[in-house]
Every structure is written in C-alpha cells, then in structure tokens.
Amino acid sequence: MNACEKIKQLMIPHLLGETQSLHHHQIENHLRECPRCHEEFTQISRVWNKLADVQVPAPSTSLANSFHSVLTQYQRSHWEIKPTRSLPLGSLSSLWFSPVWRVAAAAVMIIITFFSGLYFGNAFSSRAQLAQLQSELDDTRRLAIMSLMKQSSSSDRLQAIYWSEQWQESGDDMQNALEQALRYDPNTNVRLAALRALQPLAHQAQVRHAIVTSFDQQTSPLMQIEIIDFICMAEDAPEKILLQLKETPRLHTGVRQHIEWNLKNLKTPFHSKEN
Amino acid sequence: MKTLFKIHAFLLLLFTSAVISQDIDTLTVNLSDPAKPAAIKADFFIGSISVKTHAHNYVMIISRPSDKKMELNLLGDHPIELELPSLPDKLFFKEGKTDPKKIEGLTQIQPARFAISANEEENTVEINVPPIGMSKNRDIEIWTPVKTSLNLKSFGGDVNVNDIDGEIEIEAFGGNITLNSVSGAVIANTQGDINGTIKNVTSGKPLSFSSFNGEIDITLPRQINATLDLKSHGEIYTDFDAGKRRVTRKAKSEKVGFDLEEDQEKIIELQESQERIIELPLNGGGEKISITTFSGNIYIRKGK
Numbered sequence: 001m002n003a004c005e006k007i008k009q010l011m012i013p014h015l016l017g018e019t020q021s022l023h024h025h026q027i028e029n030h031l032r033e034c035p036r037c038h039e040e041f042t043q044i045s046r047v048w049n050k051l052a053d054v055q056v057p058a059p060s061t062s063l064a065n066s067f068h069s070v071l072t073q074y075q076r077s078h079w080e081i082k083p084t085r086s087l088p089l090g091s092l093s094s095l096w097f098s099p100v101w102r103v104a105a106a107a108v109m110i111i112i113t114f115f116s117g118l119y120f121g122n123a124f125s126s127r128a129q130l131a132q133l134q135s136e137l138d139d140t141r142r143l144a145i146m147s148l149m150k151q152s153s154s155s156d157r158l159q160a161i162y163w164s165e166q167w168q169e170s171g172d173d174m175q176n177a178l179e180q181a182l183r184y185d186p187n188t189n190v191r192l193a194a195l196r197a198l199q200p201l202a203h204q205a206q207v208r209h210a211i212v213t214s215f216d217q218q219t220s221p222l223m224q225i226e227i228i229d230f231i232c233m234a235e236d237a238p239e240k241i242l243l244q245l246k247e248t249p250r251l252h253t254g255v256r257q258h259i260e261w262n263l264k265n266l267k268t269p270f271h272s273k274e275n
Numbered sequence: 276m277k278t279l280f281k282i283h284a285f286l287l288l289l290f291t292s293a294v295i296s297q298d299i300d301t302l303t304v305n306l307s308d309p310a311k312p313a314a315i316k317a318d319f320f321i322g323s324i325s326v327k328t329h330a331h332n333y334v335m336i337i338s339r340p341s342d343k344k345m346e347l348n349l350l351g352d353h354p355i356e357l358e359l360p361s362l363p364d365k366l367f368f369k370e371g372k373t374d375p376k377k378i379e380g381l382t383q384i385q386p387a388r389f390a391i392s393a394n395e396e397e398n399t400v401e402i403n404v405p406p407i408g409m410s411k412n413r414d415i416e417i418w419t420p421v422k423t424s425l426n427l428k429s430f431g432g433d434v435n436v437n438d439i440d441g442e443i444e445i446e447a448f449g450g451n452i453t454l455n456s457v458s459g460a461v462i463a464n465t466q467g468d469i470n471g472t473i474k475n476v477t478s479g480k481p482l483s484f485s486s487f488n489g490e491i492d493i494t495l496p497r498q499i500n501a502t503l504d505l506k507s508h509g510e511i512y513t514d515f516d517a518g519k520r521r522v523t524r525k526a527k528s529e530k531v532g533f534d535l536e537e538d539q540e541k542i543i544e545l546q547e548s549q550e551r552i553i554e555l556p557l558n559g560g561g562e563k564i565s566i567t568t569f570s571g572n573i574y575i576r577k578g579k
Contacts, residue, residue, distance in 0.1 A: 033519065035502045035560030154426075155442045155460035158481045162563050188446065188464040189483040192567060196504075196552075220464070222487045225569050254488065254569070 003030060007037050012130060015045060036166060142174065149177045154187040161193040165200075175201065179210045188220045195226055202234040215245055221252040228255070232262050239266055302336040304395045309333075312422035312441055317402040323414040323432035323450065326439060328421045334400045335419075338391045341412035341432065391415065424459075433467075442480070451489070465489060468571070472578060476501065476562075483565040490571040494578040500561030503575065505553040507568045513555070513575040520555040 007030045014027050031038045141163065148160035161181065164174055181194035201207040212235070215227050228245070232238045245251075246259045306313055309332030317324060322341045329335070391413065392403045402415070414432065424441035427434055433450040436443060440458040447465040454461065454471035460480035463469055468489040476482065476499055484491050490509075495501070505511055555575075566573055 032559070035556055038560065153442060154444045154462050155481055158460075158462060158483055159479060162481060187444065187462060189462045189485050189565070192485060193483070193565065220487070221466070222464075222485055222567065222569055225487075226567075258569075 004034060004037055007031070007034070008040065011037075011041050012127070015041075040166070142171070146173060146177060149181060154185075154190055157181065157185065157187070157190050158193055161190065161197050165197045175207070179207075179214075182211065183214045183217050188223060191218070191220075191223055192226060195223070195230070199230065199234075202230070208234055212241060216248065221255050224252070224255045225258050228258055228262060232266065239263060242266075299337065299339045300391060302338075302391070302393050304334045304336070304393050304400050306332055306334065306398050306400075306420075307395065308398055309420075311398050312424060313420055314399040314424040314426070314441075315402065315417060315419060316399065316426040317404065317415070317417075318426075318428045320402070320404050320415070320427070320429045321431055322412045322429065323434070324417065324427050324429050325414070325435045326417045326419065326423075326425060326427075326437060328423075328438045329418045330420075331418075332420065334393075334395075334417065334423075336391070336393055336402060337416040337418075338413045339416075341414045434465075440475075468492070474578075478562065481563070481565075484567070485565070486568040486571055488570045489568060490574070491566055491568050492574040492576070493566065494576040495557070495564075497577045497579060498558060500558050501556075501564050502560040502562070503553075503555040503557065504563055504565045504567075505555060505573055505575075506551070506566070507573050508570050509568065509572040511553065511573045511575075514577050515555070515557050515575060517555060520553050522551055522553055 007027055010023060010027055014024065031041055145160045145163050148156045148163075151157055151160075161178065164178065175198070178194045178198050182191055182198065185191050185194065195211065198207055198211060202211075211227060211230055215224060218224050218227065228242065231241050231245075235241055242259050242263050246256060246263075313334060315326075315334060390405065393400055394403070395401075400419075402417075412432075419439075421438060421440050423439055424443070425436065425439060426444045428446045428448075429450055430448045431450060432447070433453065434445050434447045435453045435455075436445070436457055437455045438457065442460040443454070443457060443462070444460075445452055445463045445465075447463075447467065449466050451467040452463050452465050452469045452471070454463070454469075454473070456472055456474045458473070458475035459477055460482065461471065461473065462481070462483045463471070464485045466487040466489065469484050469486055469491045471484065471492070472494040473482065473496065476496065482501075484493060491507075495515075566575070
C-alpha cells in the first residue's frame, strides 16, 4: 500500500478529528505535498460541509405525545404497587423505592437514552451517509467523465481524461473509452493524455497491446515517439516490436531515428539488469 | 525631371495599392446572439492565421495572399508525399474580384466555390477554405469579440492569437503558435515552436501544449496553483520554485514495478530514452498543465 492509499483511508477519520497527533501531522504534510490527495480531501470536505448544512429535523409533536402517554400509563400502573420488601436503610430506602423517584429515574434514563441515541445515531448515520455519498459521488463523477469523453470540445475530453487518472482501478468502461480516445480522438493532445492515463494499467497485457497497436493510427510523430518510449519501458521484448515498427511505411525520419537510437541503447547494462 | 519622377512614383503607388486591395477579401459575419460567446472554426487551412479582438458584435475575416512560401514537411526528409498534393503551377480557377461592371443589375446566386467563405450558426462561425491546389495560399486575419472559442487547424502557416478568453484549440502542422494574453482553456499542438502568455486560468479548463521538435515557452500567472507535467528530451528551465519537483514514471508494469518517488537510486540509473515526466507543483499545486516536446527546450516563466 503506497502513501496515497494509506492517506485516503485516513481521510474521513482525519475529517472527524479522530486521528492521533502523529497521524494528524503526517496527513497534513502529505496533503500539502500531494496535489491529488489534496484535491480528494477537498472534495470530501465539501461533501462533509454540505452534510453540516443539512438541518436535523426536530422531534415531532407525536413523539412527545407518545412519550407522555407511555409515562402516564407507567405512572398509573405503578402508583398502586407496594414495596414487597423493606431494606434497612430506613427512610432513605423507602424514599428511593417511592414511586416518585422510580418514575423520575425512569424518565431520566429515557431522556438520556433518547439524547444519546440522537447524538450517536446522528454520528453513525452521518458516517454511513458520508460513505454512501462518497460512493454516489464516485458514480456521478464516473458518469460525468464518460459523458465528457464524448463531447465535441477537446478541452472537455482532455479534462475528462485528467479526472479519470484519479482512479486506481479505472473499470472496463473507462479503460475502453481511454483506448478509443488513444486511437481515434482527432486532437493530438487528447490522444497524448489518453496514452498517459493508460500507462498505470500497463501491467495488463491487453492495455499494452492496445497501446502498441495504436501506433499505426497515430498521425503525429510526437505520439509515435511517446509510444516507442512506452514500449521500451513496459514491454518484455521491446527490440522485436521496435524492429517491426521500423518497417512501417512512410515513417517520419525523426521517429525512425528514435527507434534506431532505442534499439542501440536497449543493449545497455541497465536494461539487461531489469530483464 | 524631378517632378516627373514624383508623378511616376505616385502613379506606381496608386496602381500597386489598387492591385493589392483587389486581392484582399473581407467577410463580415453577424452573430445570432451577440450576448453569448462566439466560436470560430477554421479547418485544414493552408496559410497563417492571426486572431485579434475588437469591441464589436460580429466577426470579420480578412484574407490576403500569403507573403511566405508554405512548406509542408510532414515526413521529415520526405516533404509533401502523403495525401497532400503539391500545389500546381497554374491555378485551375481564376482568382481575384469580379469586375463590378460585369455584375451591374445582377444578383449573386452562388459564391465562388473555391474562395474563402464563412457561415454562421448559433454563434459558431465556420470558415470554409478551398481545397488544396484550388487556390493560392492565403493568410487570414480574424477580428472577433474577446469571449470567443477557437478551433483552428493550419498547415504550414503560423497561428497567432491575441487577448482571447475562451476555449482555444490549435493544431498548426509545421507553423509556430503564438498566444498573447489569452485566458481559458488552451490546447495547442504543432511541429514548430509555441510561445504563450496566459493571462488567467479557469478551474476545469485545461492547458496542454505539445510540439514535436519545437521549443515551448510559456508564461503563467505568478500566483497560479497548478501542477506541471513536463516532458522533453531537451532542457527545461523555470523561474518558479522548482524545489518540490518530482520525476515520475507513469507505467508500473511488473517488469519495472519500482516507484521512482521512493527509489532515488533508480532515477540515476534511468536512461534518457525512457518515459520520464517531471511533475512540478506551482504554489502548492493544483490542476494539471501538460507540456510536452520531443527534442525542444521548455521554458516556464512567471508572469504578472
């Protein structure tokens, strides 16, 4: 688990002020240094603040009436009960077992239970609500991203790809959308962003395959260079793929030179050590 | 003798102006809803494009013969080899304005099919250009309100945008891109240089600059909260605080599963050929700004 994942798990306790001072400082430092976690924490804080704005409904009048009716019934049934035994505490014990004190104690217990329930119930339900809201927020953001990726505006599509990078697990739908963008988006910078968004998923063979096979569809030499760099880094046998790409007809001179340069440098000790 | 020379010079000047003015076309396009931002689209244009702002509620397009030879060098050592045909020596269609005497009392029922034209729909002005080889290269100058979005594609010419506030999308294949005091979203790509001064950035409006082998020189607002993703095989300079920059590598395959942020030794071993991006937070970081060039230098400067 990397630092960001640990911090993400502690974000909600941190927001609730439940982190220890050591964790508190670590989280604060991390949030200062990591823009992504900072952004995530800001969003959660916004949701939390929205929750704070939600007014807790006052107990209804029927609740008060019910409470009083229960209390009255209880009083009626117990006024007639006599003490079955006497304790040696004399008048104090008789006072304690007098119906007045018993009713008062019961009332106090009910009130304490009521307000405790209200307090703790709110806290637990807020936390559950927060988790639910977080989940709903994620779903909404995912839908918004997928929708933005289909917009005609390049800046919308680019922004959607930047947002998609915040997910560790992209999901099939988003992964497909990124692969489509890499192949077919008319804007070079959007295709470049899609390539970089897919790179954290390069441990999946199908993602690597999608990136490598998109080479032929790239009209921009910059994109072809970026794919070559990716192949050198992520593929187990980059030489074989580069030799195939070198035979691509009408290849830009600069791209061909970059392939040749990489083929030469792949034989260095650093690469053989990694293999 | 001296007076005669003056008269000749004056007549020559008059004749030259008449010839030049004859070959300058001006189109004025009214916007459907002047209260709303405009949008301008010019696709597959061979020539330079210059965009300037004015305080009027219409878009004006001035086109004139290009004063520079366009070189379409999309394949490095193999210029003009792909889908783009070479320009013919003799044009298929006569250019220039129609003689006014010939159209006296007549109504135009079709504009020339191979001239620059523009049509407007819902505040979007689309500039239509003749197919390659059907007319001489022309430069266009666009005057538009400040609040305008641009979608410009130029082959061979430079693109110059001034004072625009909107979504700016430019692809200049081979030309240079210059952005002066622009605000909003900017997505710029070229094989040449990019010089830009960003006046204001807007949350949710991305900035992205890429070039194949040109230099990228960007001036950003001094107080900007942003995180730069910088990648180049060339040199990178900035006068922002670069103390918190990190070298990151996006791919985390099993084979190269180490995290560069946690393993400084591997950074030293990392070779130039490999994917490496410098992540530089400005003023604490914020929205991503992507700047990529294959072999040119990158300069990031503090603005006002």
